[in-house]
Amino acid sequence: MKYPKFTSKNSSLMAKFLTKEVFEELKDAKTKNGFTLEKAIKSGIDNPDSSIGVYAGDEESYELFAPLFDPIIQEYHGFTRRDMHASNLNIDELDAPNPDLKGEHILSTRIRVGRNLSDFPLGTAISKTQRDEVEMIVSTALNSLEGSLAGKYYPLYAMSEEQRLSLVKDHFLFKAGDRFLESAGLNRDWPKGRGIYHNHEKTFLVWINEEDELRVISMQKGGDIKEVFTRLVQAIRELEKKMKFAFSEHLGYITSCPTNLGTAMRASVHIALPKLSQDMKRFKSITDKYHLQIRGVNGEHSQSEGGVYDISNARRLGVTEVQCVQDMHDGVVELIKTEESL
């Protein structure tokens, strides 16, 4: 492999930090699972508009390719090699009363965490047999859940196209054919090995073998952020009794994309801000203050529809889960206050 030719179109952090020196140092390195620099950067090379442009193949990738991953992690999370990550899922420490009791702005609240099994490579480096094994382990564990988390696993290959599209449209299921995941090798053998579990109310959901082996999701209509967080924590605790997740003292939960390391948490609301969104500078000054990210209403790389935005925490590493949700809550309170003043 030769040093890639980057142009002004390559806006990713990968293009920024993959200097010739770093490339020379890493180009022949290979993890125990056979993951290489070429595989790590493929998505960013194929998609010059990537913002990050790298994926890891396993926990070892973050060590072996540290000269590339470390500066990316530092720029995205403000987290250095010497920092340690700490988890805090204590619901009592979250101060998050519903910011929209009248139900005028927040359409829905969703909190997800990514998880991967500690005894397997990440989805980028996994074999078909291993992926199927992950699906079996996770879906069997989920199908044994009881009470309000009880539900059913729906493998993607057995779903009708109509059923799949309806789950995507209603924001429950991941999209098909994501070009970033495709280039990263995360869509190999699609749709086999993938699927979704959900409880009867569709307030607790788990995606299996998408970007991460598990995406554990709690969501519901309205703005009761604490209730959504409480359900998520309850589900994580149940799952931890049944499987071991990849976790490092330094990087927290190990995920295939470095943006998700640490808590692997994205806490979001779908919120209507038709007035404030006319003034993007003011809107952004509030989201920046609370370390929040603005996405479109159909998730990452999508546009807003009808003044409705997806607002979520941007920081995930070096902050606790409680802090991630608190950031989102506090920022949303200010967004609503500003919207109502206009």
Ligand code: ADP
């Ligand atoms: P992820 O959250 O897993 O990083 P996406 O940004 O692609 O990935 O979002 C996945 C799906 O979750 C999309 O359909 C998105 O619209 C939906 N979603 C995100 N936040 C909310 C929310 N607060 N309410 C309802 N759906 C949401």
Ligand code: ILO
């Ligand atoms: N690889 C894509 C997405 C990065 C962050 N988002 C997710 C879903 N991991 C990029 O570099 O723009």
